[in-house]
Amino acid sequence: MIKAVYQKEMLELIRDKKTLVFMILLPLLIFPAIFGALAVFAAKTVKAEQEKTLTYFVSGAEADNPILEKLAAQNNLQAYQAESLGNATQLQDADIKKLIQDGKLDFWLQINDHFSVNAQSTQQNTWYLYFNNASGINSASYRIDHLIREFNQSLTQSKLISFGVDKNQIDGILQPVVLQKQDIAPEKESLGSKLGGLVAYILLPLCLLGAIYPAIDLAAGEKERGTLESLMIAPVKRIDLVLGKFFTIFTASFIAALSAIVSLALWSFIFAQGLAVEIIVKIVGTLGVSDLMLALFMMLPVVLLVSAMVLCISIYAKNFKEAQNFMAPLSFFIFVPLIVAMLPGIDLNWQWALVPISNVALSIKDILKGQADGFLLSIVWGSQFLLACIMLSFCVYWFSQEKVLFR
């Protein structure tokens, strides 16, 4: 009987365009398209900003100040033409700031009048850099920081030499200790650690999204349309009805997760081959298909749990609208443990293996890092599965409650 209910529910589901959108189209096309477009757009924007020729203005510098020469020697920096400002020397500070705010000038370097390049001078000088970083990606600060670092280094060296310090001693004075860093973490572990949380963060909400609409349609929707009553009086055990519906929701949710994985692989491949985006090539080369499959396997008990939860909520709701309202807070129960699992320093252990949702996210992280512990994974799987069974039993109980069915 479960099969008959399941087949009918699936047939109805497949004929519903909204379900197909949430179950297949959204994870398959829209999400990767959005993420891909964002990645390409962000990369382009950052690159354009780095290559952009910045216009600058320097005030307070003596003609022989070497910084002027250094600035002029940079390829992508261009001094502001004083003629276009009238008489630049008569410009007030406010006028220059206004020019920056209006986008006519990229930065202003205000130099201390008393600055001296004299090798004997030991005075520390403070210069001021004005720029507009409202967009958050202004590269003026980065470029001048870099320039001033080099400038400082060269000045320090010449001063030390003038003080009689040997050239070979300079490095020892300037940097007595050099820290050579070597990250010996395998690339897979490093990448898996960074991506692991993100994969769960993408997959689990998709599972939820894939489950919610069918659940609402199959329970609250049936109540609203009056079809549930026909089912209740059929000579079928309630558990068969619940399981038939439950497996339908589970299938929809799992297909959503599977679509997301397939689409991630597909789009990664397209990006890697077509656009040769370095990071994606690296990801594709490092993570194996078997890892993704194992990650998907770990998703199974969560999908079971989520399916049982949404069915419970939906059967309690009086109608479609009420079910939608009840479903909204459910997102928090999914997102909070996911965010926790993404926090640095939280790793899968005995305790975390028993925390729903977080445990699966942490498992996926470990799988992608190539550090999965089979024993812990089986605890995670088992505990999630047990929870799903408890939730399902509750669902069967609710399906036999008149006060729930005829609210």
Added chain:
Amino acid sequence: MLELDNINKRFRLKDAKQSNQLCADDPRVSGRFFYALKNVSINCKAAEVVALLGANGAGKTTLLRVLSTALAADSGQIKLNGQEIKQNKLKYRKSIGFLSGTTGLYARLSGYENLQYFSNLYGLDKAQGKVRIDTLIKKLNMQDFIHRRFDDYSTGMKQKVAIARAVLHNPDFVILDEPTTGLDIRAREVILNFIETLKNEGVGVIFSTHDLAEVERLCQRIYIVEQGQVRFSGDIQQLMQHSQSDSLFDAVLQHMEVAHD
């Protein structure tokens, strides 16, 4: 014989506000409960058509729902051929067919697929189910539309499929909640003829209606339900004698008014 014996059914009211809203003019509200059925007893024999009459909200639908096992009675018994059904509800459900106020069918399936699904649920095998569905399609004249999607149907078409669904498994008793409401003359005629056919085939039919012409045409006995209680039971002649009236309309109305007084 299908019997309901001393059935009581109450519903818990959601809050005091709902209680106050109903309380003003309804004696069935007491405390936090609404007593929908009080000591109701009815019965229906094989090859008999029994009508349930009563004003809207009198308790007819609740009574039919209890009879169909969609709702459970708080006390009292339902008996099928003298056997209490409590211990074997699934078997009982195979012996009855129920058509609720809504058609209870799936909009995204065709009429045929709907019937196939319910034939599965009622345990008919594939071949048996096909024969039965084809027979009903002919009997209820559904050949022209049965393979179209259910949500494209007119009210009459929907009701025909719903009735076919209710009798698909050859039940001994059929319970129909206002089966002709909202139908045009032709569709109504098909349904009424079908009820007559059921009766002639030995099926007992209990149906609620507001149409007294249907009662005169089909029914052997009448129950008038008011405020959750049976106010009258008997045949049309007895009803008229009891109310000393020449018309069925006046006789029924008299019982309904007495109940409200």
